[in-house]
Amino acid sequence: MSVRLTLEGGDSGARFTDVVGVLTSWTHGVLCVTRRTGEEVRIAESSLVAGKVVPAAPARRRGPAATAAELDRAAARAWPPVESVRLGEWELRAAGGFTRRANSALPLGDPGVPVEDALRRVAAWYAERGLPAYIQVSTGAEGTQELLAAELAAHGWVREVSVDIRIAALAPIADKDADVTRVTLSRDIDDAWLARYQRSASGEPSPEVLRVLRGGPSVWFATIATFETEHGASGVPAAIGRCVVDGRWAGFTAVETDPQLRRQGLASAVMTALARKALEEGASAAYLQVETDNDGARALYEGMGFSTHHSYHHWRAPHENHR
Structure with missing residues (x-):
């Protein structure tokens, strides 16, 4: 969505601002919008001026056509873990702590259990290996995981590192x-x-x-x-x-x-x-x-x-x- 809102105390020439992203929740008078950068923006309902649905990604991009899931899977195959197990369609990956990419869960699909249970299982699996529990979450394209990012934030998970996947x-x-x-x-x-x-x-x-x-x-x-x-x-x-x-x-x-x-x-x-x-x-x-x-x-x-x-x-x- 693209959401326009008022800025309290702004100058007369800068009274409005726009937020573009995925609407992940709207409860108790507060909207949560996740930008393509992964940043979550909380917006008071009372400050809304207008909003509209926009495409999740431009119809045409520079570079090859590809889905986010295709790229995420190719990148995972190119940086393979030493050990991995499946949790539904999620893949839990470990490599002795060498890079977050090889030591994080890749949640491409349904974990087969409620998300809260999946998060507990992910944390336990990495704890057994003496590793911090990470989940790699994509944003900013059609079919990416802004809703999961909102779930993680709601359960106290912390976004530490952000990476762009670039193509040509x-x-x-x-x-x-x-x-x-x-x-x-x-x-x-x-x-x-x-x-x-x-x-x-x-x-x-x-x-x-x-x-x-x-x-x-x-x-x-x-x-x-x-x-x-x-x-x-x-x-x-x-x-x-x-x-x-x-x-x-x-x-x-x-x-x-x-x-x-x-x-x-x-x-x-x-x-x-x-x-x-x-x-x-x-x-x-x-x-x-x-x-x-x-x-x-x-x-x-x-x-x-x-x-x-x-x-x-x-x-x-x-x-x-x-x-």
């Missing part, structure tokens, strides 16, 4: 005028690649880290070797990346560059080389995930033609549910 046609990325001559592609990771990867650079990666990174339908790793300097080479790559090819989708993750070598086209070269390999394997569309506060990465991906399809959010259970 793959061929234009592969056609970028990027220097790919220094990019090495491999089916497996080595110690040098892991030394650049920020989640494992500080020490020996756990078996869960390696299993998640190596998992997926068709996985490729990219490396740009470190530059030689007057002091020699450090052995840590200048840039790395990872791509998982899954049918028509090529999913990009772990694109990282030496902070001192940014804005030199290294990340673009990594993604271009991976995109060309994905095209060879029959992919035609690309996606990636970027946290909403990562301005540098967002600017890079926008320059490469990626646009936001929808967002997802990790909701954490109340602390008392972890015991």
Whole structure:
């Protein structure tokens, strides 16, 4: 819906404001609207001026046509957990705590029990593994889970991290005028690649880290070797990346560059080389995930033609549910 409301105490020229999102409840004189960003807005009924139903998503988007569920499932296959169980159509995923993506419930469908029971079971399953309980909830597209987000908020769950899923046609990325001559592609990771990867650079990666990174339908790793300097080479790559090819989708993750070598086209070269390999394997569309506060990465991906399809959010259970 699009809702217009009055602002108390506003200037004469800024008396009204609009809120666009999914109406998740209207009780006791208060409307709750969840924006595409996952933010819940509470609106007093007395401040309403007008409202209308609008489409859940634009009829036409930049980039490939896709549903949110299709993208969420492809992204889950590209970042697989070490352990998972089903709760109805929900999937509970665990990987020793390595990333929220691999350690959260993916609620794509009906859990087969009332939501309140499902939340208790999710919290208990993660507590048995000594992990915080997270549920990954999508918003901002047709068929996403704003109603579930409202349920989680009502039960005391807290939204901690928000991520945009961005999509693009793959061929234009592969056609970028990027220097790919220094990019090495491999089916497996080595110690040098892991030394650049920020989640494992500080020490020996756990078996869960390696299993998640190596998992997926068709996985490729990219490396740009470190530059030689007057002091020699450090052995840590200048840039790395990872791509998982899954049918028509090529999913990009772990694109990282030496902070001192940014804005030199290294990340673009990594993604271009991976995109060309994905095209060879029959992919035609690309996606990636970027946290909403990562301005540098967002600017890079926008320059490469990626646009936001929808967002997802990790909701954490109340602390008392972890015991």
